[in-house]
Amino acid sequence: MxxxxxxxxxxxxxxxxxxxxxxxxxxxxxxxxxxxxxxxxxxxxxxxxxxxxxxxxxxxxxxxxxxxxxxxxxxxxxxxxxxxxxxxxxxxxxxxxxxxxxxxxxxxxxxxxxxxxxxxxxxxxxxxxxxxxxxxxxxxxxxxxxxxxxxxxxxxxxxxxxxxxxxxxxxxxxxxxxxxxxxxxxxxxxxxQLQVPLRKPAACFHGGAFFGAIGADFSSLERRHAIINADVLDAWFPPAPEVIESLREHLPWLMRTSPPTGCEGLVAAIARARGIPESCVLPGAGSSDLIFRALPRWLTRQSRAVLLDPTYGEYAHVLEKVIGCKVERFPLERRDGYEANLEKLVGCVASGPDLVVLVNPNSPTGRGLAIAEVETLLKAAPSRTRFWIDETYIDYTGESVERLVPCYENLIVCKSMSKAYALSGMRVAYLAAGPRHFEELRAFTPPWVVGLPSQVAAVKALENSNYYERRWRQTAMLRNSLAGNLRGLGWDVIPGSANFLLAHLPEDAPSAREVVTQCRQRGLFLRDAAAMGSRLGERAIRIAVKDAATNRRMVGILADIAGSTDRAARSSMSSCAS
CATH class of the missing domain: 3.40.630.30 (Gcn5-related N-acetyltransferase (GNAT))
Incomplete structure (x- = not known):
């Protein structure tokens, strides 16, 4: 033929x-x-x-x-x-x-x-x-x-x-x-052989619709006080006081001054805080920068990748729509609380895909794998299989696998400082991996990839771990309280470990799309999770954990829009809220 x-x-x-x-x-x-x-x-x-x-x-x-x-x-x-x-x-x-x-x-x-x-x-x-x-x-x-x-x-x-x-x-x-x-x-x-590609590059959908209510031209930032941006997973707490003070004191100079070309100070601070060599760190302007920079250079249309289903949608977008490689989805079932069956997952990775992506804890489910479980997967796969572990939310659980980087040549850890360090607007992230993975990527990493205010903020954040550890413990308490109140509405809430919750609406409530639309009219922005996986259905919502007062506001709005008609459930919700 x-x-x-x-x-x-x-x-x-x-x-x-x-x-x-x-x-x-x-x-x-x-x-x-x-x-x-x-x-x-x-x-x-x-x-x-x-x-x-x-x-x-x-x-x-x-x-x-x-x-x-x-x-x-x-x-x-x-x-x-x-x-x-x-x-x-x-x-x-x-x-x-x-x-x-x-x-x-x-x-x-x-x-x-x-x-x-x-x-x-x-x-x-x-x-x-x-x-x-x-x-x-x-x-x-x-x-x-x-x-x-x-x-x-x-x-x-x-x-x-x-x-x-x-x-x-x-x-x-x-x-x-x-x-x-x-x-x-x-x-x-x-x-x-045309300069324009045959397939139109697809835009990747994210949360963040709340900015439409504030104004993307930034002319009415005071509107932020009237809306609740629970469709994105930004931290509910401010950055460490030392971060804010450093920026406030030096901001005019930071804004007009070129940063260190290769983020040398930031790289050193990351390596020191994580206990890994500086050669094992590659900085980026947020995890999306690193995803789009690395994966298209490591994979082709002939490559095979494994994703959890459901998981963070940007990976499916890059792998299927940008690179065009074959993606195999490992199903996570609601009846199992969206926990991964380790035995089946071992069999999947042992087949030798080119890439395995694990968001840990996973979004939108909030469920995670322990270090020992990740290591079991690493040992089961061929050495040529790259493992990309996205640890954007790992600080809320304390189960990072960064310390395994020197031990496994095929391990790449993607670490964002956006969510856990309250630096989403600063766009700071890094990859931790063996130096061989970065040889080509460094050539495609532009100078000054992270701005100077962002580098300073990240370094100061890493120096103030005690502050953030207290905030992460508070987040766990707020999450548990919010979960209890949502269950009081008749919602099926998945036990999570990060700064968000996945919940399924009761059958007598409107669909997730309808709930999201009605909530926006009242200034509450939530994420309809349907597009994040093939098994979530039309009644799954992901909601960010906020401070106690904001959580109460959210529950009040949701009680009006999507609470169970069961009076006993309403009564339970009221007693939890009190």
């Missing part, structure tokens, strides 16, 4: 000349739209601005399509329709698709769909908002399948009838997202 694939590329130079000759062969000689000419080539005034995309089979032209961008040259539709008669606006977001052509020997393939996709992706990547085309009537159904609609206007050019078609780019994108099988077939059959 041949692995030959047709090349999709932008047409320039000689390929363009072949397209002009093919246009004559198809549109003059085959379908009679134009009269034949002695030069045996067809071109027009728009070719000075048109962009062509060609399909090449062993160096021979197999098909092509043209895109006319907005500009002074206008569009081909201008020859047939007055702009004020068009049922859509003609503006800087309008692009025209023209001349979709597949040569006879390739008309039984899906080459036309591949060329349409090439044109659409080129337009989409350039911010186009609407696409227009005059489609030959015989193939109009193909245009309609993409999401384009018939404008009810037609023309005749020579012996050929054309219909005016158009659609918003967003509509075509929605249609394309639903037709994943077609995209997979195109991906398997063509060699995509």
């Amino acid at each position: 041949s692995d030959h694939r047709i090349v999709i590329t932008e047409a320039t130079g000689e390929i363009r000349e072949r397209i002009y000759q093919a246009r004559h062969a198809i549109y003059a000689l085959e379908i009679g739209q134009h009269l034949p000419n002695p030069e045996e080539r067809l071109t027009d005034a728009l070719d000075t601005s048109n962009r062509y995309f060609a399909a090449m089979d062993h160096g021979e032209l197999a098909g092509f399509i043209s895109v006319t961008p907005p500009g002074v040259a206008g569009y081909s539709i201008d020859k047939y329709f007055a702009r004020d008669e068009l049922p859509f606006p003609v503006d800087d977001g309008l692009f025209e698709i023209r001349l979709l052509t597949v040569l006879p020997e390739h008309r039984s393939s899906e080459l036309a769909a591949a060329l349409m996709t090439a044109a659409f992706r080129w337009i989409e990547a350039r911010g186009g908002t609407r696409i227009v085309a005059i489609g030959r009537r015989e193939v109009k159904a193909m245009y309609l399948k993409t999401g384009m609609i018939d404008a009810g206007r037609s023309i005749k050019a020579g012996a050929v009838f054309y219909d005016l078609l158009h659609a918003e780019v967003a509509v075509i994108r929605t249609k394309a997202d639903r037709n994943t099988r077609l995209l997979e077939r195109i991906e398997a059959s063509v060699d995509w």
Whole structure:
């Protein structure tokens, strides 16, 4: 079986000349739209601005399509329709698709769909908002399948009838997202050599919707007092007083001064606090920076990765949507309290995936693995299998595996200082691993990757462990109290160990989506957990632990919106709150 694939590329130079000759062969000689000419080539005034995309089979032209961008040259539709008669606006977001052509020997393939996709992706990547085309009537159904609609206007050019078609780019994108099988077939059959990727890079959803209520332009920060941002897992307590005092005293200088190029002081402080060599530390501007910097360099589309299900959604996003590798999900069941079955997990990692990702404690479940359990997994897997342990919330439990880094070459610990050290806005994190993992990554780590105020804040935080340890103990008490009050509402609360809780709503309550929507109207922002795993269903909510007064406010709002109708349960909640 041949692995030959047709090349999709932008047409320039000689390929363009072949397209002009093919246009004559198809549109003059085959379908009679134009009269034949002695030069045996067809071109027009728009070719000075048109962009062509060609399909090449062993160096021979197999098909092509043209895109006319907005500009002074206008569009081909201008020859047939007055702009004020068009049922859509003609503006800087309008692009025209023209001349979709597949040569006879390739008309039984899906080459036309591949060329349409090439044109659409080129337009989409350039911010186009609407696409227009005059489609030959015989193939109009193909245009309609993409999401384009018939404008009810037609023309005749020579012996050929054309219909005016158009659609918003967003509509075509929605249609394309639903037709994943077609995209997979195109991906398997063509060699995509355009600068714009075949698959649109997907945005990764996070919490943080509360900023919409405050204002992303920061002009009304005082609104923060009126809202509860429990959809993100920021610390409920402030940074250590020494952190705040250091920033307050030196802030003008910190803001205008370049930091140490390689975060040398921060790296030394991390190594000292964690008891690991400085060579085993790679700093980053938050864990997301490190995830996006490292994983695409270690994995390819052929790689195999294992994720817990449910877990933090950014990993699935990067692995599936950015890298495109195969992801195997290890199921965590509600009936088991979302605890991982260690025996089954050992069997999974022993099969030798390229990467195993463990968020520990896991989000959104709050359940974690002990150090000995992680070590059991490390011993079970082949040495080539990388273990990425995300310990963003580990300080709330005290079960970090950082001390194992010198012992296991395949262990990488991702450590954010955002949540447990009340530094979410400062964006400080690091990887702890054997130096071999960082050899390539250091080359792709920019200088000054962490800002100077952030470096100072992180160093001062690490120097004040007693303060934070007290706050972590307080968090455990607040979490337990909040869990009791939510159970009093009839909610099924999963026992957690971090600064948040996962809970399932009672059957007689609205869905999680409805609860989240109604809570926002009252200034309370929660996370609908449905998208964080395939097994959570439509009634799972993740809620951040806040201070005692704020927790009471949250429970009061939730009692009105999503409390059980069982009076006994309400009575239990009231006694717990008192």
